[in-house]
Amino acid sequence: xxxxxxxxxxxxxxxxxxxxxxxxxxxxxxxxxxxxxxxxxxxxxxxxxxxxxxxxxxxxxxxxxxxxxxxxxxxxxxxxxxxxxxxxxxxxxxxxxxxxxxxxxxxxxxxxxxxxxxxxxxxxxxxxxxxxxxxxxxxxxxx
Numbered sequence: 572x573x574x575x576x577x578x579x580x581x582x583x584x585x586x587x588x589x590x591x592x593x594x595x596x597x598x599x600x601x602x603x604x605x606x607x608x609x610x611x612x613x614x615x616x617x618x619x620x621x622x623x624x625x626x627x628x629x630x631x632x633x634x635x636x637x638x639x640x641x642x643x644x645x646x647x648x649x650x651x652x653x654x655x656x657x658x659x660x661x662x663x664x665x666x667x668x669x670x671x672x673x674x675x676x677x678x679x680x681x682x683x684x685x686x687x688x689x690x691x692x693x694x695x696x697x698x699x700x701x702x703x704x705x706x707x708x709x710x711x712x713x714x
Contacts, residue, residue, distance in 0.1 A: 609632070613661050636674060637674070665713070674709065
């Protein structure tokens with residue numbers, strides 16, 4: 572048994588070693604609580620001629636849902652449908668893995684109109700975060 576006096580809280584913003592341990596602890600708890608053990612990382616990248624990364628989509632599948640965490644395309648490659656293509660590829664992969672839908676977060680100064688065109692709808696909002704803007708929580712149910 573660990574006594575409270577033996578514990579301390581430490582601030583370590585650049586220490587990735589314990590980060591994975593903490594994430595794995597939450598994942599293991601979630602699996603034990605739900606019985607949902609299937610987890611799949613989802614990563615698509617947009618690459619240039621010299622294999623330079625010019626964009627990417629980072630997500631994961633768990634609990635029969637695709638959670639899109641990041642979609643980004645570098646400025647010189649924007650406006651050509653690359654974000655749409657990466658999202659379509661991720662959604663297709665999610666459907667093949669048996670997902671019921673996808674969810675993501677976006678800010679008012681990011682890609683909300685794109686996600687709405689692709690069938691995502693808002694189910695939550697944090698207004699004035701950051702000040703003068705909003706964060707939107709969006710989801711899409713797969714047919």
